[in-house]
Amino acid sequence: MTRKNILITGASSGLGKGMALEFARQGANLALCARRVENLEALKDELNAINSSIHVFIRPLDVARTADVFAVFQDFKKDFESIGENLGRIIVNAGIGKGGSIGKGFTEANMETAQINFCGALTQMEAAMEIFREQNDGHLVLISSMSAFRGYSRAMTVYAATKAGLKSLAEGLRVDVLKKPIKVSSIFPGYIQTEMTDAMGGNPPFMVSLEKGSKLLVKAINKEKNNAYVPFWPWFLAKKLMPFMTLGMLRKF
DSSP states (O other), rough: OSSSSSEEEEEHHHOOOHHHHHHHEEETTEEEESOHHHHHHHHHHHHHHTTTOEEEEEEETTTTTTHHHHHHHHHHHHHHHTTTTOOEEEEEEOOOOOOOOTTTTOOOHHHHIIIIIIIIIIHHHHHHHHHHHHOOEEEEEEEOOOOGGSSSTTHHHHHHHHHHHHHHHHHHHHTTTTTTEEEEEEEEEBBSSSHHHHHSSSSTOOBBBBHHHHHHHHHHHHTTOOOOSSSSHHHHHHHHHGGGGOOHHHHHH
């Protein structure tokens, strides 16, 4: 299903920016928020150059600030209402990948990752569902990760745990709105090149470019399925194999 009015958090770079560019090509009106306002302003210009007929609204947002999340989401709702539209889809994308092995002095970075990736995502879900329940319509999208299906070592330990948490939150909410015209999708990207993957170093397996990954993400999101693996190949197969991986195999993976 194609929705015309979309809110994306963490839109100043990476997957958020990539999805915004692809949705703009499809003619969607966009509400974009992130901490780096200057990046959002540059992105707005780029989006308007791609498609001058769309509306692009931008606002600064730190998803760790609960009250700000509710205020910004409501302001975006009013922006869409000002052009005679409803907010149809909210993509919970904002996140970070800081941290390190537990017990090795990375407490502050690990706690920040947990706060933003899980608690911040939960706050966004609360604010989004408040709008969708009032409308009795909407599509909530959670950008999780293929790391959600098993535990990982070192810098990935807390990150993977937060993404597993998002997977569980989405499923629980999906059960809760089962009889309502509200869709909840979990998206599980594999390795898509962004600032975060660049910071990992090395050469992660099955990496795809941001442009290709963003197109595949948007295609999966528009289908509004409960769960989607991006790219589907080889990550759907990897998801099937993950339960059988030993701890030693996970360490290498």
